[in-house]
Amino acid sequence: MAKDMTLMWFSGSPPCWRVMIALEEKGLQGYNQKLLSFEKGEHKSQEVLDINPRGQLPAFKHGNNILNESYAACLYLEGQFKSQGTRLTPEDAAAQALMYQRMFEGIAFMEKMGNVIYYEWKFPEGERHDSALKRHREALTAELKLWEGYLEKLGAHSYLAGKNFSLADVLVFPCIAYVFRFGLSAKRYPKLAEYYDLLKERPSVKASWPKNWLENPQGQDKLKDV
Amino acid sequence: MAKDMTLMWFSGSPPCWRVMIALEEKGLQGYNQKLLSFEKGEHKSQEVLDINPRGQLPAFKHGNNILNESYAACLYLEGQFKSQGTRLTPEDAAAQALMYQRMFEGIAFMEKMGNVIYYEWKFPEGERHDSALKRHREALTAELKLWEGYLEKLGAHSYLAGKNFSLADVLVFPCIAYVFRFGLSAKRYPKLAEYYDLLKERPSVKASWPKNWLENPQGQDKLKDV
Numbered sequence: 310m311a312k313d314m315t316l317m318w319f320s321g322s323p324p325c326w327r328v329m330i331a332l333e334e335k336g337l338q339g340y341n342q343k344l345l346s347f348e349k350g351e352h353k354s355q356e357v358l359d360i361n362p363r364g365q366l367p368a369f370k371h372g373n374n375i376l377n378e379s380y381a382a383c384l385y386l387e388g389q390f391k392s393q394g395t396r397l398t399p400e401d402a403a404a405q406a407l408m409y410q411r412m413f414e415g416i417a418f419m420e421k422m423g424n425v426i427y428y429e430w431k432f433p434e435g436e437r438h439d440s441a442l443k444r445h446r447e448a449l450t451a452e453l454k455l456w457e458g459y460l461e462k463l464g465a466h467s468y469l470a471g472k473n474f475s476l477a478d479v480l481v482f483p484c485i486a487y488v489f490r491f492g493l494s495a496k497r498y499p500k501l502a503e504y505y506d507l508l509k510e511r512p513s514v515k516a517s518w519p520k521n522w523l524e525n526p527q528g529q530d531k532l533k534d535v
Numbered sequence: 536m537a538k539d540m541t542l543m544w545f546s547g548s549p550p551c552w553r554v555m556i557a558l559e560e561k562g563l564q565g566y567n568q569k570l571l572s573f574e575k576g577e578h579k580s581q582e583v584l585d586i587n588p589r590g591q592l593p594a595f596k597h598g599n600n601i602l603n604e605s606y607a608a609c610l611y612l613e614g615q616f617k618s619q620g621t622r623l624t625p626e627d628a629a630a631q632a633l634m635y636q637r638m639f640e641g642i643a644f645m646e647k648m649g650n651v652i653y654y655e656w657k658f659p660e661g662e663r664h665d666s667a668l669k670r671h672r673e674a675l676t677a678e679l680k681l682w683e684g685y686l687e688k689l690g691a692h693s694y695l696a697g698k699n700f701s702l703a704d705v706l707v708f709p710c711i712a713y714v715f716r717f718g719l720s721a722k723r724y725p726k727l728a729e730y731y732d733l734l735k736e737r738p739s740v741k742a743s744w745p746k747n748w749l750e751n752p753q754g755q756d757k758l759k760d761v
Contacts (some may be wrong), residue, residue: 345731362681364644374632378639385635388630408602413604417589428748447596455588469732471602 314340317357317368319347321485321490321519323419325367326378330479331383333513333532336394344520379411383479395513397476401479408477411459415481421445421452426491426531441477450535453488453498466507474511482508490522491528537623540566543594545573547716547745549628549645549709550605551593556705557609559739562620606638609705621739623702634696634703637685640709647671647678648710650718652757677722678761681713686726692733700737708734716748732735 314337318325332340344350345366350521353364361368369376371389387397402484404465424445429437460467481534485505489495495502508514522528540563558566571577571592579590587594587603595602597615602608609610613623616711625631650671655663664733695703711731721728734740748754 363640371632374629376632376636378636378642381632381635385632388624388631398614403600404667405614406597406602406607406611409607410602410604414589414608436662436667438662440659441662460575469727 311337311340313372315342315370316340316341317345317360317366319342319352320521321487322366322444323487326483326486326519327379327417327480328367328369328382328386328519329517330477330482330513331386331397331476333516334395334397334474335386335390337386337390337514350507354496361451377471383476387476395474397474399470399473404471404475405475407426408475411469411477411496412503414455415477415484418452418481418484422488425449425535426487437464445535449532453493453501453535456485457498457524458501465503465526469504478508482514486535487491488532490528492528492533493535537563537566539598541568541596542566543569543571543586544746545578546570547713548573548592549713552709552712552745553605553706554593554595554612554744556708556739556744557612557623557702559742560705561574561612561616561702562622563612563616564742565670599639605741606642606706609702613702621700623705624659625696625699625701628696630699630701634701637695637703640681641703641710644678644682644707645710647675648714651675652713657745664747672761675758679719679727679761682719683724685749686730691729693730695730704734708740713720714758714761716754718754718759719761720759 314332316325316328316330316332332338342435345354345357351357352368353367357366358364359369360370360375365377367377367379367382369382371385374385374490376385391398399408406506415470424431425442428442428445432441454533457470463471468474485501486509489502495500495505509518536560540558542551542554542558544555550637558564571580571583577583578594580590584590584593585625586596586601589603591603592610593603593605597611600611602611607743609623617624620734625634650657651668654668654671658667679728685695689697695707710728715728716730719727735744
């Protein structure tokens with residue numbers, strides 16, 4: 310099938326997961342793939358650096374075309390395989406506007422999530438401050454409430470840009486799964502939880518579910534009070 | 536012309552500038568616009584919050600479609616006005632891949648630039664560390680070197696995704712203009728400087744040049760040693 314494509318990825322990384330969902334949705338199974346270890350620093354190997362000078366994953370190649378940014382890869386795949394598999398961009402202008410808007414709000418979501426989950430990893434010990442972490446947690450709460458409100462407004466069984474699954478879901482769902490993996494309360498965020506439950510049954514999502522989450526179904530509780 | 540569009544913006548903000556360049560390129564002059572003051576906190580006014588609950592600019596409306604994220608607005612405008620004005624997405628798959636890749640690397644560029652230029656604004660006094668600022672400056676230097684290398688590889692008179700102006704330029708150029716406004720050395724980054732000189736003569740860029748830069752042509756020197 311997709312033998313001219315190669316993906317190097319980490320298990321459980323939202324950016325990598327996005328590309329895997331897009332590949333599944335576009336019927337591009339059978340691509341070459343290599344699961345690397347973040348802990349072992351394998352993203353800094355020459356093999357990765359040859360494709361991605363930033364030494365980050367995903368690192369993705371289609372023929373000679375290189376797409377290492379997850380948003381770039383997903384937009385490219387949708388553009389190149391428009392009529393193959395799921396159509397990920399709605400035709401209607403209003404739905405398209407909402408899709409793009411949510412896709413890019415997803416970058417703020419990811420950043421705010423990362424500021425809390427990776428706080429210790431991002432800042433050396435001497436540069437950490439309770440005041441900063443508190444501010445980051447508050448920013449994440451505000452962010453999650455925004456998304457909870459968006460879903461509430463759209464009504465039951467909605468995707469992020471309306472009644473059809475779109476690129477907004479491909480790109481933002483992995484972050485939503487991630488916050489639940491890190492203990493987000495389904496009681497406090499019922500619409501996000503409902504969306505998560507809907508999406509996790511989707512074939513593309515199931516087929517690409519993080520291997521390490523399958524092996525170790527127990528998540529963390531870092532976000533339980535957010 | 537574009538009387539069904541409204542843009543609220545700050546002068547000199549790269550995200551706002553992106554949308555203005557896209558509107559110019561697509562021949563959508565004559566849109567309603569409102570220049571707001573960051574210093575006066577006008578982005579937190581009800582008028583903005585009604586369009587953008589994040590209280591950020593740009594805030595952009597086309598009819599009832601709301602696009603507040605600059606990347607979202609530019610992709611939407613390109614999608615809706617594909618054959619009007621400049622075609623901002625190349626047809627060729629390789630050029631398209633490069634365009635998407637550079638567009639989204641532009642987000643890392645913006646972040647690293649912001650970590651240095653806005654350091655004092657982002658972190659309260661008690662949370663600032665020379666070690667952190669040093670690290671941010673090094674990360675920005677590494678980022679700028681990457682882009683310098685990309686341009687060098689493409690050869691003279693190139694745009695970011697090759698021989699044609701594209702969405703990559705719309706989205707990344709404002710950050711490149713910004714680093715020079717903040718004193719980046721043209722000697723140390725000759726390819727970036729050449730690109731900057733090429734783009735600043737482009738009609739869409741000239742027409743949308745930040746008003747406050749015109750009024751006050753003297754920039755700052757915060758990045759002179761980066």
